[in-house]
Amino acid sequence: MSLTTQEKAAALGRVPLFAGISDESMARLAAAAGEQDFAAGQFIVRQGQVGTGLYLVLDGMVKVVRGADELARLGPGEFFGELSVIDQQPRNASVQAAQATACLALASWDLLALLGSDPQLSLNLIRGLVARVRSAGEQHRH
Amino acid sequence: MAMTQQELVDMLSSLTLFADLSRPQLEQVAHKMTEESYPVGQRILRQGFTGTGFYVILDGEVAVKIDGDERAKLGKGDFFGEMSILLGEPPVADIVTLRQLHVLHLGGPELEGFLRDHPQVMFRMLKAIAMRLRNASRWRS
Numbered sequence A: 001m002s003l004t005t006q007e008k009a010a011a012l013g014r015v016p017l018f019a020g021i022s023d024e025s026m027a028r029l030a031a032a033a034g035e036q037d038f039a040a041g042q043f044i045v046r047q048g049q050v051g052t053g054l055y056l057v058l059d060g061m062v063k064v065v066r067g068a069d070e071l072a073r074l075g076p077g078e079f080f081g082e083l084s085v086i087d088q089q090p091r092n093a094s095v096q097a098a099q100a101t102a103c104l105a106l107a108s109w110d111l112l113a114l115l116g117s118d119p120q121l122s123l124n125l126i127r128g129l130v131a132r133v134r135s136a137g138e139q140h141r142h
Numbered sequence B: 001m002a003m004t005q006q007e008l009v010d011m012l013s014s015l016t017l018f019a020d021l022s023r024p025q026l027e028q029v030a031h032k033m034t035e036e037s038y039p040v041g042q043r044i045l046r047q048g049f050t051g052t053g054f055y056v057i058l059d060g061e062v063a064v065k066i067d068g069d070e071r072a073k074l075g076k077g078d079f080f081g082e083m084s085i086l087l088g089e090p091p092v093a094d095i096v097t098l099r100q101l102h103v104l105h106l107g108g109p110e111l112e113g114f115l116r117d118h119p120q121v122m123f124r125m126l127k128a129i130a131m132r133l134r135n136a137s138r139w140r141s
Helices: A005-013 A023-032 A082-087 A108-117 A119-135 B005-013 B023-032 B082-087 B108-117 B119-140
Strands: A034-038 A043-045 A053-059 A062-066 A069-074 A094-097 A101-107 B034-038 B043-045 B054-066 B069-074 B094-106
Touching (some): A005 A023, A005 A053, A023 A101, A023 A108, A053 A082, A082 B119, A101 A108, A108 A119, A108 B119, A119 B082, A119 B108, A119 B119, B005 B023, B023 B108, B054 B108, B082 B108, B094 B108, B108 B119
Antiparallel strands (some): A053 A101, A062 A069, A062 A094, B034 B094, B043 B094, B054 B069, B054 B094
16 A cells, blocks of 8 residues: 555545644644554564654554453553553553554644644544543453 | 742642743743632532532642542642543532642633633643543542
8 A cells, every 4th residue: 555645635635633733733633654564473562662753544453452361452442551651650451463554643742742733633632632541441441 | 828920830830730841831821810818618519519610729729529538639730620621510529728729710611612722731631641541549449
């Protein structure tokens, strides 16, 4: 897969996290996002490492694992890695490609710069995290 | 109990949530939010009932209770009420004062505009909530 900036923007626009952000912010996000391909079994992020970015699954499937436990599977349109970007703490789970998988990757510094310039993006992130804090009692997510 | 504007601004500058604000910005926050005090044993937010606002603790301590079980304690610099406002859902916990409580209060409908006006506060809040999510996940595992 090789995506144009417009195609990247379209993929990012389908993620609730990025709903309602300005066209300018979306253009900057799309320009900063890079496509990365992973083979089945390949680790995308590893538990214990400090986060370097947020990943959006475009195609394929990933599994979230902590130690020997599989916590979740994420498919197209789902994302991971945002927590480490925000608090710069080590990742609390690993994510591994369950099959050949394509992701859009956003580097921490690009995302943090955008958070500083677009309050809507920060609000979306807060809402997303708060919803997950609420559901953390019922289910796992890294 | 009531502090002078000067004392209040000094206190706000010592809280993590407001750590990135300039003096004039802290004065705006002090002006925008209302100081309130509550006695021991008072329920400020009620589980299942519509929330009434966003609170930042200046002094004192509250318990977070779910179905009567104490899940956490919050003290100076901690905040509560933002979850139900931002999600538009009733609180999932009771907030009950354990010690005489001194807070800053902001009405629910004003929170979003307040955060947009103060992106640095929003980012601090984002970090605090990310930490809360981590702790919630660890606590379950």
